[in-house]
Amino acid sequence: MTEPAHFEHQYLSLLRDVWTHGDERRDRTGVGTRSLFGPTMRFDLSEDRVPLLTTKRVAWKTAAREMLWFLTGDTNIRNLVRQKVHIWTDWPLDRYRRATGEALDRDAFEARISADDDFAAQWGDLGPVYGKQWVDWDTYEPARDGLFRRGPGVNQIATLVEGIRHDPTSRRLLFTGWNVAELDAMALPPCHMTYQFHVAGGRLSGMLWQRSCDLGLGFAFNAFSAALLIRMLAQQCDLMPGELVWSAGDAHVYLNHEHLVTEQLARTPRGEPRLRIGRRPASMFHYRIEDLAIEDYDPHPAISAPVAV
Template identity: 55%
Template sequence: MTNHPEQQYLDLINHLIHKGDRRMDRTGTGTLSTVGAMMRFDMSGGAFPVYTTKRVFWKTAVKEMLWFLTGQTNIQSLLRENVRIWTDWPLAAYRKATGEEISQEDFEGRIVADDEFASKWGDLGPVYGKQWRRWLGADGKEYDQVAEVIATLKSNPSSRRMLFHAWNVPELGTMALPPCHMTYQFYASGLGREEPPKLSLMVNQRSCDIGLGNPFNICQQAALLAMVAQQVDMTPSELIWVGGDVHLYLDHMEMAETLLSREPRPFPTLTLARKPASIDDYKIADFEVVGYDPHPAIEAPVAV
């Protein structure tokens, strides 16, 4: 299926393997890297771009997006949803500060059970959700960028200013990890016609771990497009992803070769079971995904 939309992902991996710039990185792992990449996924027929050449745990990815939308920055609520993808950073900070070689499981157990411990050790700093929903301006006011985008889509959908981002320069140093997926820009088309307008989303990502991060990112960004489109009475159209520094970690080479040996299968379809009152009210149970039949999952290490 060479015309399968997932082929874009496989072509990018292949490019990194054969033409990527070999370089050392922040984590000390080493990568094959390139700059400037684009992928486009058509969601107009209900397609949900969850990669199929390995199993993507799409519920975990969507739960992370729902967490971003709450504006929270503490991993306690994530862990209560059994989402463990952010634990590595506060765990490393705790071990460094205390010298205690606590296991990840025990650390997460303490975060979940002890609010005081979670408050001290489970916060990631002013990461995505804080910037999206509670950006603190120089005037001392908090700005809800997501709500503003939705309001503009309803009142002035041809605007060229419908975006939100998380690259808050003064606060980068206090974040567990500076934002990788930085800018989300919405574009409405087909305005003024009888059928509902179409909504597209372009995401600019400054840094992308192609093996582990990108499958999650694409899935959750597609979920966001579906939610926003529903809230403004539009239909999802295109998810456009633009990558800056796109890299393959050297210890992901075996995974990459396995992915390239597999044939993509049809994407599943996504239906939202209800229309919540606002963007704040979605639950994981609202996402009905049908027809997901991926190849088996592939284990690979996370670079911290």
């Protein structure tokens, strides 16, 4: 009997296709990319399976901490840097350097963010990025003076949980971060922007649509985080996990990531990592990093590559 293909081969095939056949184009960052439009992949999440890449080591705890941070609605990097999560620092650091002309390095910038309340408030905020839209989408109500005042925020995640529990066949089991009115105020408009969910046979599946995906760096985090989100939702709604369907608009590789592509494609996937969740907390908003464990993970070494800001 032929062994089933390793889940990672579809990712490696896409990485190869984008690098070999992608349209070479200028991009917002000035680095340049090769890009293909509209790929889709599917990952089985049953029996605790998780799409955690093995052809390079992925800092899965960093990805998990970011997802848990999104669910708090926080938009300031302070709580991230205090957990030694650096993935959002480049954007406010770039803004600080442009505004002040001071060539502060990342470590010094993060130290000031962590220690100085006023500095963190001024320079650490990212604007209304993911978490704000997920759990506190702004609403407005007319006031007596003819103007509008902010109304109660919409918690899309809490609404989603109620929908899955009480109306599991609904075609409206989704949430999005793409708030058109607030895009310009965000450090980075959402890349992983819309999630939709489907219940069948006692299993919860989720589809992530990304408008933009950096296959060299971002995908590894995006796929793992989406799978983690499905697992937490399934647990909260007394369902088993089904599959993650991942789809992108612009799937690209940066031109300065050639070494990453070459090295990763030369490696063979190995093992089948599993994600264990140690307890069922009171709600989606009470998970902790200590609740999560990865087993049977034996990846190849990490591959460093620059982030385009």
